[in-house]
Amino acid sequence: MNARTKKHRTSPPPLTGKVARVKTAAKVGFDPRDGLIRYIEHPERITDGSVVEYDDKFVVIKDKFPKASVHLLLLPRDPALYTQHSLIALSTDPTFLSNVRTRIAHLKTLVASELRRQYGANSASDAPYQTALEDLMSRPNPPPPSARTALLPPGRDWEAEIIAGVHTHPSMNHLHIHILSREMHSPWVKHKKHYLSFHTSFMVHMDEFPLEEGSKRFKPGDWPSWDMECWRCGANYKNKFKKLCEHLSEEFEQWKKE
Amino acid sequence: MNARTKKHRTSPPPLTGKVARVKTAAKVGFDPRDGLIRYIEHPERITDGSVVEYDDKFVVIKDKFPKASVHLLLLPRDPALYTQHSLIALSTDPTFLSNVRTRIAHLKTLVASELRRQYGANSASDAPYQTALEDLMSRPNPPPPSARTALLPPGRDWEAEIIAGVHTHPSMNHLHIHILSREMHSPWVKHKKHYLSFHTSFMVHMDEFPLEEGSKRFKPGDWPSWDMECWRCGANYKNKFKKLCEHLSEEFEQWKKE
DNA sequence: TATTCCGATAGTGAC
DNA sequence: GTCACTATCGGAATGAG
8 A cells, every 4th residue: 555645544444344233043044045845844835836746755846936938846855865965866876866767757748748738839840749639629529638648649759858957066955856848948047057057067967877986077167157058059158148048039939839 | 068958050159249330430430548639639629617727738627537526637738748658758758757747736736725625614624724714804905815825824734635646557548647636535436446546556646756667667467456445544445346435435524524 | 056136347339 | 547338247145934
């Protein structure tokens, strides 16, 4: 500091660091990262429609801040599981991995039918299915839903649009597996990390498990600094999140029409 | 990029860089950093009150975005001077340095009287002057302004509140010397660099010239990353500009009362 | 990597 | 370091019964 500019040097810094904050006893210890526990412990108490299904082993919920047209979370209810790190549990517990795979297979059909509901009418490759379904339902005695699939052409492969897996470093404290459509068209995709966390190796997909011990996937390094690349065309948007979003909107329009 | 997520790889990046912008011929080539030239070339045409004084060698203007209660710029009119880098010209041209010092001495009295006009009434150390002046002016035959100084006590040393000098890397292209009060209380102090540029060694004061050849002052390095320290009490605000501003407001209140 | 708010940092374009 | 605008990056606090 320049002596010339110093006339008074009184009591040192007023920058005392954190301002002392009065907290009520109730507030101490609150952690928003524990937010999933209420779904795990008492799914029956959730009445806002966010619980899709549950049994003694798992709860399935809609993500509160969906990053795509459909975005579910699969939550194991056993504390011995949900306190573990996802990558460890899915790489070292074959029974758990097997159970999760079974559930994911089931959830994919659920998500696929939801995608068909949302976008089937405007999808070129789903037209055969849509036409055949319309045909089927206009008969005098339409078959029940369970019998329809066998009677219809496959149409668009909606399951190919779904990704399922876990984040290398989850922010929410309870083990959760993401199941979502890959288009990332959502108002909740608000920044770079939202996108990167689903479309880079930071996302470990279900078919990559079990990871081998010491796999590099456990240590992604400085992933928030990675470039953003369009999941559909591969274009590199570097760190230009707004530009990526505009592009994703365009890709979304094309994607729906496929 | 993950192959799983890539269905289509079409034409590369839509990130085409700069958008082509239509410019009128008149606009092409204008550089806002050349904004001082109009004061230098035609001070007589400036009718907004921003020209304080001028002659054949210099123009004195009020800074358009004053960073303190008073903020003037001294501009040499000779192209052989105003095209030079301030540090070089003031370190290698003794005649110029001498002329500038003379002008600065004069301007300091001007700025000091302006500070007295703004803050004299509330200044403790200026009270003897203010009282004596009131006394003098209430006589039957008050003396003219030119005669008053000799008849009055000195009061506050307002010139000690003034800094004069140049920035190591000026943004405006024409050589200019800053003369301003050091309190930095102004709505135009909007970011870190505004503050640092006047209260670190990035500012070379008039009494530091001539710099010796090869002086480190020519290369301040990464000065925008330097900590901000209160010019008055020395408190270190690191990179907390907003906090510094709040503090400077408090210091300003004390400073006025001195 | 939960969100949200705020603020610091960085790039650009401007006459 | 000219300003002004936008966007990116970075830390801190955080709800609900």
